[in-house]
Amino acid sequence: GEDVEQSLFLSVREGDSSVINCTYTDSSSTYLYWYKQEPGAGLQLLTYIFSNMDMKQDQRLTVLLNKKDKHLSLRIADTQTGDSAIYFCGHSGGGADGLTFGKGTHLIIQP
């Protein structure tokens, strides 16, 4: 299977919470990341979490990490039309030799 797996699409109604999930296989992952990509743009860092943490909150964003199950999630509260984008989960071993990414989840906002 893939090193990092994400669902390809998620559709939510405006104002609801969005939860984007990611699973990974590398147990040596030290840092885990969420990036956002809007059409025609590069990847924008949203947040990251160190592997010894369970949760990190930053305004509307909540990251949950279940290291035992190698599962990472990103919750966006009060989803807005501006949140429509592709969200990438990524991880590294902390060795500065590059990140490994999932294929990205397209977040679609319904009015």
Place this chain on the structure above:
Amino acid sequence: DAGITQSPRHKVTETGTPVTLRCHQTENHRYMYWYRQDPGHGLRLIHYSYGVKDTDKGEVSDGYSVSRSKTEDFLLTLESATSSQTSVYFCAISSPRSGEGDTQYFGPGTRLTVL
């Protein structure tokens, strides 16, 4: 904005021609990376650099070479472009710091089409 620019932003070329893409950064970051983004594959690492004249291969390095003669510039060269190299190419930088790991910041991308 981590002070990263890429040039050109768009390029159309023909099979067999050499192509060089440039990544330029202004903030003295030590590490620089080249990724390609393709539908169905996400982002994949091509090459990276951990200092001037120090480079290493990534997951999909075949058909690509890189050079870093100055801290601020990281060049990606396709010696003889093929249609399979049609892609969007992203440069990234990182400056590992305690507590932040090797968080990477990305440039705006170069869309390359090989006919």
